Amino acid sequence: MISVVVPTYNEEQNIERCLRSLADQTVPRKNYEIIVVDGNSKDRTRDLAEPLADQVFIQTSKRVGGARNDGAMAASGDIIATTDADCIIPRDWVERIERNFSAHDIVQLYGTVYPIEDGLRNRLSLLGANAFSRLGYYTRTIYFTLGCNTAFDREAFIRAGMYRCIDAGDDLEIAQRMRKLGKVHLDPGLKVGFSMRRYQQFGTIRSLWEWFYIVRSGGEAGDATYTKREYR
Secondary structure, three states, X not given: OEEEEEEXXXXXXXXXXXXXXXXXXOOOHHHEEEEEEEOOOOOOHHHHHOOOOOEEEEOOOOHHHHHHHHHHHHOOOOEEEEOOOOOEOOOOHHHHHHHHHHHOOEEEEXXXXXXXXXXXXXXXXXXXXXXXXXXXXXOOOOOOOOOOOEEEEHHHHHHHOOOOOOOOOHHHHHHHHHOOOOEEEEEEEEEEEEOOHHHHHHXXXXXXXXXXXXXXXXXXXXXXXXXXXXXX
16 A cells, blocks of 8 residues: 655645645555644644545644654655645646556665746746756756655654654755665656745745755754745
């Protein structure tokens, strides 16, 4: 079984769309479970998620990485897949994850993203991100594994120490530990629809600068924050 973990915080505008796309997969629903781990939302996120998920609960660990860790510990599957509440999941996503883990001896799998919102700037931004992801993978220098589109062998994930509970860069850092336990594999055809709302509301340059600054600071920076943003 595959366990899909979705961290949430004040996502009543997006959570149903995400979970409905997860429920409409090419594999039988009994082959995977959906776990929503909520950061104590102040809106109707949990109420909306309840009918569509197998488990919905409030996280006990810190940050987005901690929510994913809590979900992994509650999971029944031997593969842990993660995505975000503002993403749209293509119908073959779970099937491709199953196929990759069956065909390859891997401990982690990741894919690419495409923008949900229209616009040339959005497409170019993610085209650059996907190109960087491929370059890092094929040169074996850095694995740009986004938490919105990745999957782990559960046993190896726990053995590696799971995600660090930091403000930014946790999804990039985990791959450096996973690669010590086995192969980290990129499937460019494993895609998810990625929301550009952060970049549209706060600006692309500012958002990227905050991310790089926090990552360079070791994942925490007192004068900048990346998680639990309020969106219009």
